[in-house]
Amino acid sequence: MAKLKDLEAYREEIEQCVKCGACRAHCPVFGAERREGRVARGKIALSQAVLDGEIDFDAKVMEDLSQCLLCGSCGAGCPNKVPTEEIVAAARRRIAQEKGLSTFGKGVAAVIGRPKLMNALAKTGGKLSNLLFKKLPENSGLRLRFPVPYLESGRTLPPFTDKPFRERCPDRIEGEAGKPTVAFFTGCGINYMYPAVGEAFLKALKFLGITVIIPKDQACCGLPAVAAGAGSTVETLAEQNFAALTREPVDFILTACASCNAGLVKVYGDMEGECAELGPKTRDIFVFLLEQGLAEKLAELPRAAVRKVVTYHDPCHLRTQGITQEPRAVLKALPQVEYVEMENAGTCCGLGGTYSVYHYENSKKIGALKAGNIETSGAELVATDCPGCIMQLQDSINHAGGKQRAVHILELLNEALPD
Amino acid sequence: MIEARIVRILTGILGKEHVSTEKADLLCYSYDATQQKFLPDVVVHPATAAEISLIMKMANSEKIPVFPRGAGSGFSGGSLPTKGGIVLVTERMNRILEIDSENLVATVEPGVVTEQFQLVVEKLGLFYPPDPASLKFSTLGGNVAECAGGPRCVKYGVTKDFIIGLEIVTPQGDIITTGGPTMKGVVGYDLTKLICGSEGTLGIITRIIIKLLPLPEAKQTMLVMFASIDGAAQAVSAIIGNKIIPTTLEFMDGRTIDCVRKATNLEVPEAARALLIIEVDGDREFLAKQVEKIAAVIQPLGVVETRIAKTPAESEALWQIRRSVSASLRKVNPDKFNEDICVPRSKVPEMIRKVDAISEKYGIPIVNFGHAGDGNIHVNVMIDKKIPGEAEKAEKAIEEVFKGALTLGGTMSGEHGVGIAKAPYIPLEITPKAADYMKAIKQALDPNNILNPGKIFLDN
Ligand SMILES: Cc1cc2nc3c(=O)[nH]c(=O)nc-3n(C[C@H](O)[C@H](O)[C@H](O)COP(=O)(O)OP(=O)(O)OC[C@H]3O[C@@H](n4cnc5c(N)ncnc54)[C@H](O)[C@@H]3O)c2cc1C
Numbered sequence: 001m002a003k004l005k006d007l008e009a010y011r012e013e014i015e016q017c018v019k020c021g022a023c024r025a026h027c028p029v030f031g032a033e034r035r036e037g038r039v040a041r042g043k044i045a046l047s048q049a050v051l052d053g054e055i056d057f058d059a060k061v062m063e064d065l066s067q068c069l070l071c072g073s074c075g076a077g078c079p080n081k082v083p084t085e086e087i088v089a090a091a092r093r094r095i096a097q098e099k100g101l102s103t104f105g106k107g108v109a110a111v112i113g114r115p116k117l118m119n120a121l122a123k124t125g126g127k128l129s130n131l132l133f134k135k136l137p138e139n140s141g142l143r144l145r146f147p148v149p150y151l152e153s154g155r156t157l158p159p160f161t162d163k164p165f166r167e168r169c170p171d172r173i174e175g176e177a178g179k180p181t182v183a184f185f186t187g188c189g190i191n192y193m194y195p196a197v198g199e200a201f202l203k204a205l206k207f208l209g210i211t212v213i214i215p216k217d218q219a220c221c222g223l224p225a226v227a228a229g230a231g232s233t234v235e236t237l238a239e240q241n242f243a244a245l246t247r248e249p250v251d252f253i254l255t256a257c258a259s260c261n262a263g264l265v266k267v268y269g270d271m272e273g274e275c276a277e278l279g280p281k282t283r284d285i286f287v288f289l290l291e292q293g294l295a296e297k298l299a300e301l302p303r304a305a306v307r308k309v310v311t312y313h314d315p316c317h318l319r320t321q322g323i324t325q326e327p328r329a330v331l332k333a334l335p336q337v338e339y340v341e342m343e344n345a346g347t348c349c350g351l352g353g354t355y356s357v358y359h360y361e362n363s364k365k366i367g368a369l370k371a372g373n374i375e376t377s378g379a380e381l382v383a384t385d386c387p388g389c390i391m392q393l394q395d396s397i398n399h400a401g402g403k404q405r406a407v408h409i410l411e412l413l414n415e416a417l418p419d
Numbered sequence: 420m421i422e423a424r425i426v427r428i429l430t431g432i433l434g435k436e437h438v439s440t441e442k443a444d445l446l447c448y449s450y451d452a453t454q455q456k457f458l459p460d461v462v463v464h465p466a467t468a469a470e471i472s473l474i475m476k477m478a479n480s481e482k483i484p485v486f487p488r489g490a491g492s493g494f495s496g497g498s499l500p501t502k503g504g505i506v507l508v509t510e511r512m513n514r515i516l517e518i519d520s521e522n523l524v525a526t527v528e529p530g531v532v533t534e535q536f537q538l539v540v541e542k543l544g545l546f547y548p549p550d551p552a553s554l555k556f557s558t559l560g561g562n563v564a565e566c567a568g569g570p571r572c573v574k575y576g577v578t579k580d581f582i583i584g585l586e587i588v589t590p591q592g593d594i595i596t597t598g599g600p601t602m603k604g605v606v607g608y609d610l611t612k613l614i615c616g617s618e619g620t621l622g623i624i625t626r627i628i629i630k631l632l633p634l635p636e637a638k639q640t641m642l643v644m645f646a647s648i649d650g651a652a653q654a655v656s657a658i659i660g661n662k663i664i665p666t667t668l669e670f671m672d673g674r675t676i677d678c679v680r681k682a683t684n685l686e687v688p689e690a691a692r693a694l695l696i697i698e699v700d701g702d703r704e705f706l707a708k709q710v711e712k713i714a715a716v717i718q719p720l721g722v723v724e725t726r727i728a729k730t731p732a733e734s735e736a737l738w739q740i741r742r743s744v745s746a747s748l749r750k751v752n753p754d755k756f757n758e759d760i761c762v763p764r765s766k767v768p769e770m771i772r773k774v775d776a777i778s779e780k781y782g783i784p785i786v787n788f789g790h791a792g793d794g795n796i797h798v799n800v801m802i803d804k805k806i807p808g809e810a811e812k813a814e815k816a817i818e819e820v821f822k823g824a825l826t827l828g829g830t831m832s833g834e835h836g837v838g839i840a841k842a843p844y845i846p847l848e849i850t851p852k853a854a855d856y857m858k859a860i861k862q863a864l865d866p867n868n869i870l871n872p873g874k875i876f877l878d879n
């Protein structure tokens with residue numbers, strides 16, 4: 001049985017906050033809206049007050065706790081490493097228990113908890129993706145499915161694919177004998193929105209002779225449900241993924257999405273139950289590729305005469321796990337890439353999953369800073385390692401009127417590798 | 420509890436959005452880095468001096484206490500609403516109004532975060548040296564109110580040495596300016612210096628005029644390990660005696676080194692019982708020479724090892740040892756009382772020995788590090804509050820530490836101020852007569868004692 005921790009179980013972590021205020025320098029939400037309730041310290045103080053029975057989850061407390069991207073930047077910069085994002089997630093679960101899930105939270109739970117529905121929706125989404133930019137009638141069922149703020153906000157979304165990635169690819173691709181066998185945890189972003197990234201993933205592993213299994217019955221990692229406070233959905237998904245990913249023996253589980261990586265490593269890692277076993281086996285794709293000697297192989301390829309200027313955006317969910325050098329190393333090793341570092345590459349893009357749905361204006365503000373840094377870096381492409389970030393980065397660039405494109409590093413790797 | 424009428428007046432002045440009596444907001448502005456907690460009745464976020472003036476006029480006539488607050492990173496409880504009332508937050512007043520590169524002067528609002536200001540002026544080749552360790556999040560207003568200092572003070576001085584003019588709102592609601600943008604100015608009493616370090620008890624700072632320097636071309640960092648704290652202290656005297664004033668002269672005592680050694684994998688040899696991080700800045704060509712000279716001067720003083728950084732990355736690696744202190748201390752004991760006594764430079768070893776004796780007497784670990792160049796020692800009394808009697812023991816130990824510093828001609832606080840944390844100890848350092856004059860100043864400016872009451876001096 002997979003079981004997430006209750007808010008009460010975080011009391012010790014909460015008490016480790018010495019109220020120094022250092023998180024003020026790291027919290028993107030606080031940066032956009034300089035109010036103490038928005039910063040990690042404030043959210044911890046409120047969670048503590050709730051535990052102590054000093055305050056209920058009133059509207060203001062819930063609003064403050066909703067103002068968190070769960071990006072983990074505060075914890076990474078905190079002298080005492082207080083895991084605010086876990087505390088906030090636990091507080092949201094408590095809110096959902098006491099007050100019920102929000103309408104949107106219910107939507108998230110209903111959709112991501114049911115892969116079939118998700119597939120069906122994505123296909124409809126594919127056909128309707130043009131429509132998505134236009135206002136839908138109030139009584140449209142789609143309004144319930146796709147959160148209203150998205151439709152009315154002018155956000156640019158990538159088109160949903162007609163055929164999800166996992167429906168296009170085989171269950172197993174045999175590699176060379178003696179090389180590791182891995183399971184590919186695709187995540188929803190790649191499966192429904194960026195199937196080309198999935199194809200690139202397979203090409204990279206084929207290039208290195210790795211055997212890949214793509215379990216068809218894997219589900220969403222559950223991070224959107226974590227953000228929405230839908231605890232039982234997260235637990236169900238964790239169990240489902242555990243079953244899917246352990247059916248056949250594999251050496252590693254690979255992700256090409258920072259959020260999925262954090263989901264498997266950190267969220268499942270903190271759970272009671274066997275799901276926690278998935279974390280130690282999970283690797284980010286670039287960490288794995290480098291271990292398998294990708295850099296050396298790339299060094300053998302001729303360096304292109306004309307190269308694309310590319311910069312890198314650190315997805316929070318990798319950066320806060322200390323994975324910052326590997327994606328850069330792959331980019332730098334690509335023959336057709338001229339790498340430039342942008343300023344503040346390590347600050348959040350502002351997506352934060354459901355955060356950008358509830359707080360799109362703030363999300364845009366945070367994204368605008370990023371778009372500015374991309375522009376000043378002089379890069380034509382901003383590469384990253386997370387489909388969610390790609391979506392948000394492109395949206396921010398579009399709003400800023402920039403010409404740059406946001407891509408997954410795997411897409412660039414795909415170009416570089418021989419067919 | 421504050422009357423609804425008062426909240427309505429505040430809302431009239433500031434607009435609904437910037438006045439809050441919501442419990443969540445009261446909780447969020449109830450603490451600072453001292454971790455004590457006092458709930459205000461109302462939190463306000465003004466944007467201009469004019470608004471603050473109206474608030475103060477109302478508060479003065481209604482006799483409602485007002486507590487100015489920057490980032491709430493204070494270590495002495497200065498921003499805590501100990502008597503309820505109004506917490507006045509400067510978070511919205513965060514504009515850099517002017518940077519005059521020709522005259523090396525800048526004007527800012529109080530809510531500007533220190534490091535952000537530094538980064539902006541450094542892009543223009545200018546330099547604002549005060550660098551409290553909290554610079555990434557504390558505000559310039561809070562820095563001025565506390566007269567914050569940091570490692571670079573040895574060479575450049577503290578916050579007040581860079582503040583040449585202020586605009587303040589007085590407790591009675593008048594908006595006045597002190598000083599101005601000139602490098603010299605001797606007309607009238609120097610109210611600017613009086614407000615610097617007044618801990619928000621004499622006026623609310625609404626604008627700050629800052630003196631800037633040209634940005635030094637380069638800096639170089641070295642780390643020197645000594646066999647004893649005396650060696651390190653003599654090194655400090657020897658360096659300064661040889662007419663080299665480094666930008667930074669940070670030290671760690673043997674116990675601090677032990678903590679770092681235990682908690683991290685940073686390599687520090689067993690023989691090292693004290694350590695100095697020395698940084699020099701200036702023209703590139705002079706730096707290497709200065710570093711060489713420093714190394715030569717201190718070599719006979721029991722140097723165990725010297726590491727000189729050649730690149731910024733190597734320099735960062737040296738600072739890493741200093742930066743890992745805070746986290747490593749937590750492994751000693753969960754709760755920390757961080758005092759910031761200051762003694763004459765040459766008395767540092769004597770003070771450390773006193774602290775070691777106090778630590779032994781009470782059987783609680785005390786770890787020292789700080790700014791050797793200006794004698795500012797961070798005395799960290801490490802306890803576990805959950806163990807009965809520990810907190811009381813720590814309190815006694817701290818009082819002895821203060822007394823020890825005073826007998827050496829030092830002070831109870833070099834950086835963090837008095838606030839509420841050190842108010843009870845004021846009579847140890849300030850004579851009753853001197854205290855009377857200070858209180859007379861407060862009385863003149865704030866006859867109703869409404870601005871940050873109960874701070875620095877105990878109300879009785
Ligand atoms: C990790 C850490 C490291 C630190 N390191 C240092 C250090 O190296 N050196 C050092 O000196 N201090 C240090 N401090 C203490 C603290 O950061 C400083 O005192 C800082 O100047 C406080 O700024 P603040 O904006 O947080 O002010 P607050 O804590 O909000 O307020 C501090 C005082 O200033 C008053 N005040 C704030 N704004 C105004 C205003 N506009 N007008 C009038 N009064 C005002 C408040 O009433 C209060 O009395 C450290 C603190 C922490 C948590």
Ligand code: SF4
Pocket residue numbers: 016017018019020021022023024040041044074077078079080081082084
């Ligand atoms: S969360 Fe960490 S950084 Fe923020 S106030 Fe607490 S201890 Fe300091």
Ligand code: SF4
Pocket residue numbers: 026027028029030038039040043067068069070071072073074075084085
């Ligand atoms: S997780 Fe991110 S958004 Fe949430 S409090 Fe921490 S830094 Fe801020």
